[in-house]
Amino acid sequence: MARMMPPAIVILGAGALDTARRIQTLYADSQVHALQGRVEADVAYAELSPHLRDLYARGTPIVALCAAGIVIRCVAPLLSNKGAEPPVLAVAEDGSAVVPLLGGLAGVNVMAREIAAALAIPPAITTSGELRFGTCVLNPPDGYALADIGQGKRFVSDLLAGESTRVEGDAPWLDDAQLPRSPSARLAIRITPRAWNGRDDELVIHPRSVVAAVTPEAVASTPAQANTAATSTADKDAAAEIAARVRSSLEAHGLASLSLAALLGSSEHMAEPALAEAAALLNVPLRFTDCDAAIDESPASLLRAALRIPYETLHDDHVQGVALALSPLAVDPGTIGRARGRLTVIGLGPGSAELMVPAARKALDQATDILGYETYVKMAGPLRAGQRVHGTDNREEMQRARHAFELASAGRSVVMVSSGDPGVFAMAAAVLEALDASEDSAWAAVELSIVPGVSAAMATAAQAGAPLGHDFCMLSLSDNLKPWSIIEKRLRHAAQADLVMAFYNPISRARPWQLDKALDIVREYRAAHTQVVLGRDIGRPAATLRTVTLGELRSADVDMRTMLIVGSSTTRRFTRGAQWVYTPRWYE
Template sequence: MRNVPAIVILGPASLATARRIQGLYPQAPVYGLQGRVAADIAYDDFGATLRELYQSGTPIVALCAAGIVIRSLAPVLADKEQEPPVLAVAEDGSAVVPLLGGLGGVNHIAREIAALFGIGAAITTAGELRFGTCLLNPPDGYVLADVDQGKRFVADLLAGQGVQVDGAAPWLAQARLPLRADAERRIRVTCAAAGGDEELLIHPRALLVALDGDSADLAARVRFVLAAQGLAPAALACLLAPRGAMTDRALADAAQTLGVPLRFAARQADEGAADWLLRQLPLEQVLEADGLLIGRAAQPIEVARLGQARGRLSVVGLGPGAAELMVPAVRRALDQAEDILGYETYVNMAGPLRPEQVRHCSDNREELQRARHAFELAAEGRRAVVVSSGDPGVFAMAAAVLEALEQSDDPAWHAVELEILPGVSAALATAALAGAPLGHDFCLLSLSDNLKPWAVIEQRLEHAGAADLVMAFYNPISRARPWQLGRALEIVAGHRRPETRVLLGRDIGRPGERLTSLTLGELRPEMVDMRTLVIVGSSTTRSFPRAGGGEWVYTPRWYP
């Protein structure tokens, strides 16, 4: 499956079935109707949610009547070649009906889910029922040259025409095709770009292009060389380059333009380009042109076994905890990761994770060791993710990762693709729940003296108080330092009136979240623990009653 599906349910009766399907696709979130069922992601409008998922290319497994799904998606149905798989599943798992996305593998997904429940999928695709395979959607490693021609070709076979098969394709040998030695129609499994009028071309991804020179205009050069050799671009499995070129941005751009993976392999200083390429995998043919080598294998190339990818290290912020408050880019990084590193509580928050994803849990005080371990994994070509709660750059792992990189002289570490992806911080989540207490100038302060002297903290509290900034306190109290919040409040009280608004956000965005609004004069250290974010307002921070109970707290944009 190319993308992780979304499992969409309407009520609690479907939840058990949805969780079983989620066991088959561990990263698939369960969407549940707000107020009716507790799921991974809540939604308010079923039809709008389905249409949004469909238009984003997300496979949909809807646990409801097929008619509801069809009516919901009808306004956005367009290009059959671009539609994601869409299935309807009975809420008790007694029926699995593929609806849309035949070219996206919907029947394959339907069979997987049906097997989970010990039933048969309701496959209605004529060609697949008759021939036992879908010629329009070849398995991984093969690609159909022309979908429209494929539709006409399958229609001819269904009408009684026979067919011959030229080329190696084990999956076709297992199909129930109407094979005839004298048939005019022919399925050709080939890397060649051109075919005859009565031929259906299926390209094995058996070509690779290796770089033996500079990377300027690489995508255009690859296309030109393939065309000059009569080879199909769709047969290209990957680009290959020496490991020393791992940080060359032009290589990554060319691979993205061509839509293929980019791999790297070590090359000896005195090693010829062709010898280097042949050392990586057996090839039937090697051609050289324009500083490029084109290798052709007998079967589709297993790209994952060729050299290594450029490793990626993503430092991500999970947000406060709720799945709907996680940034989409962070969810994508987690879905693509091979290794997840972090404090165990945060690693668990990163789910759902696949069974094969490796979890590396460590103590919350081992930031530098964790960062170094992450670089070691990424330098091997793996995709590693270091997780923090909130935002990784706010009293979290991003600074530790950069510190570890600056201290290292290992070129393999510096060749890693490093990205830092933001998250919703505890201060922002608490502020949003309360209203807009950070609506004017503010500062974030950690009251932990583990990495800085307490005298520095006191000095900063004095200056922030004198500057009349709204202050958000992280790490406000712990068993090892129960006195520090009390001392901080003494300093703040020297610059604020007792009626200054204060907010306490405990576990905001997680089960059992609690927001407390009070005044500075009412605040006592025993009201706060390590899981609490404290916001102390400025002289202009104000509050007013909220309809339905409670109050809104905000700091005006203006200043007197």
């Protein structure tokens, strides 16, 4: 069984919370998901069906404390590939029943037994092989892979029909299984890295015991394509060549591709896109090690530098730039060299979980370290118990950015948290500024990505209608990082151009007079009846929304948590059931 993600324990009401918390103690970093407004838990969701489908689509194990039929109907539209489905279980709210529904090849019955034992009840397992043998031989543990699921099903069918088997190779997880064994059995369960030869009397399980090291001889050198949404064609071609050479080397030595545990490269090539793409093609982790290229940067030297376990080095004169290390046991990729560090800059949106983009939530879930202004880090929660949180004061942007690169360059997966959109008066620019000023090659090798968020201006505009429906600009009235004279100049130009203006950082205790000064400038160019939208804490529980005219607006109506949108000469307000504000897409 592959290493399982922490499950999502999903409840509908308060009556299931006690049982959910008991189940939660079984799985480190698991969280209880509760229907918003009914009960407080770790994660709130708005609707059950889309939430379960989202979890299922992301491969998250699901423990749903509700009727099995509800769960089945929710995820039914996504059912297609039995080999790729995550574990899905239904558990009675009072803990009186545990029913594994999906994910037989992903360990659902193992989970069912664990949960049932904790609740002191028998699990409702219906899988024939599990009931007869006490284990699923088609679901090997982490570090092992089944050679062929089709052959595996036929093999188990033969066992259920009365055949016996023998076990060849290291398979300690089968020691306690109630398999019908015989040393002279026709059938055999073979644990081997060697490729399956297609015999129908064998169930072949491959230990992931091979590490493939590659050097520039196997890498078609291509420059890193910074900030591209997709891998370039040249990188994909180079990656395909690397993967082909690794597979060719495995085949030359009679090894199964499923026996590959990791792809290993030199730290000097950490930012090489082709290596990451090749690892993805081979479906293995990518690891790196330091190697003195001036002395020897051969594949064998990479293996010597990275591996601390007994292994046999396998070379193939026909495959340049690749060497294989074959270990007698399965290899944990986490013990090989180090991973490429990752730094993801995300925006939380305006504060509501529903307005956070899924990519930001995914980055938070996968992070080892989370940095940001303490208030924003708290908004990002709930977080897993094992994650490191580095909260700082809101005025320490550059120190925070440098700290993020230090953590990521050590191989950690780091998330930098901003509110709204990280690229709008937020941390994305600070992170890039820190990288631009650095000459540290380790920082340059970090996998940097920026995930957009819903900005305060966009969230406020959506609540009001469409005041940003035509040309607009965003201006910060804070003079902490730019002179007030520049702010005045930009205000005057924007007002003259008849742009809708969204004001960030409009006022604070340290800047009590500047908003009035800014409004005086705007009033030189805009009529008193110009529509103004005031959105305070939009996306948060205490949100308020008001629309006034420019003539009515007073600085006392605004604080630091207010988004101020000043309309253009064409911005309109009307009431049809509710009050709406919009700026037409045309000019008269």
